[in-house]
Amino acid sequence: MKKIIFTLFTLFLAISAIAEKVQIGDLYYNLNFSDNTAEVTNERSFYGNYAGLTSVTIPATICYNDTIYRVTSIGNGSFNSCSSLQSITLPNSVTIIGDEAFCDCSSLTSIIFGDSVTSIGESAFYRCYALTSITIPDRLTEIGNQTFFLCKSLTSVVIPNSVTSIRDYAFSDC
Numbered sequence: 094m095k096k097i098i099f100t101l102f103t104l105f106l107a108i109s110a111i112a113e114k115v116q117i118g119d120l121y122y123n124l125n126f127s128d129n130t131a132e133v134t135n136e137r138s139f140y141g142n143y144a145g146l147t148s149v150t151i152p153a154t155i156c157y158n159d160t161i162y163r164v165t166s167i168g169n170g171s172f173n174s175c176s177s178l179q180s181i182t183l184p185n186s187v188t189i190i191g192d193e194a195f196c197d198c199s200s201l202t203s204i205i206f207g208d209s210v211t212s213i214g215e216s217a218f219y220r221c222y223a224l225t226s227i228t229i230p231d232r233l234t235e236i237g238n239q240t241f242f243l244c245k246s247l248t249s250v251v252i253p254n255s256v257t258s259i260r261d262y263a264f265s266d267c
Contacts (some may be wrong), residue, residue, distance in 0.1 A: 112124060112126070115157055117156075120143075120151070121133070122134060122162070123168065124162055130166075131155055131162040131163065131164045131165070132165065133166070133167045133168060134168040135168075143171075144177065146177060146178055147180075148179060148180045148181075149178065149180070151183050151184055151187060152164060152184065153185065165188055167183070167187060167189070167194045168191045169193060169214065170191070170193045170194065170196070171195075172194060172198055173193050173194070173195070173196045174198075175195075175198050176199050178195075178198045178200060178201050179201060180202065180205075181195070181203070182205040185208050187209065187210060188211050188212065189210075189214075190210060193217065194217045195217055195221060196217065196221075198221050199222045199223060201218075201223055202223045202224060204224070204227065206229070206230045207230070208231065208232065209232060210230040211230075212233070213237060213240055214240075215237045215239055215240065216238070216239040217240050218241050219243060220242070220243045221241070222246060223246055224241070224244045224246060224247055226248065226249035227249070228251040229250070229251060229253055231253045234255055235258040235260065236252075236258070236259045236260060237260050238260040238261050238262060239261070239262045239263065239265070240260075240263045241263060241264050242262050242267075243265070243267070244264075244267050245266065
C-alpha cells in the first residue's frame, strides 16, 4: 500500500512540475516547464473569460519567475464567446490554434496569423459573424471541419498552395 501511495505521489509531483496555469497581463497561460513553452488558455474550465477585451496581441514570449517561455499555441476554447473581441494578432511563434479557440467571437473583424501556424482546430472561428477576410498562413496544410462555419461577412479568403485538404463545412454558410 505504501508503495502505491508513494508511486501516486511521485507521479503527481512529476505532472505538477510539467505545467502550471498563470496570469500575465490580461491573458492566462499554461506553462510547460519541460520545454519552456506556453499555451494561451482561459482562466476557468468554461468559456467567456475574456469578456470586455476588444483587441489582443499575443506575445511571442512571456517571462515568469525569471524564465522565458515561448508562446506556441492558442488552447481549445481560449477566447470562445468573447463577443467584444474585434482583432487578434498572433506572433510567428504560434504554431497551433486549438478547437473552438475563437468560436462565437461575433465582433471579430480581423485576425493576423503568424507565419508559423501549421494547425487550426475544428470550429476555431465558428460563428465569427463580422470576420470579412482571411489570409491562410503558408505552412497550413489542412483547413479543419467547420473552421469558418457561419462567418457570414467573409468575402475574401486567400488559400496558399500548401493547403491540400479542406474538411467538411469549413466555409459553410459564409
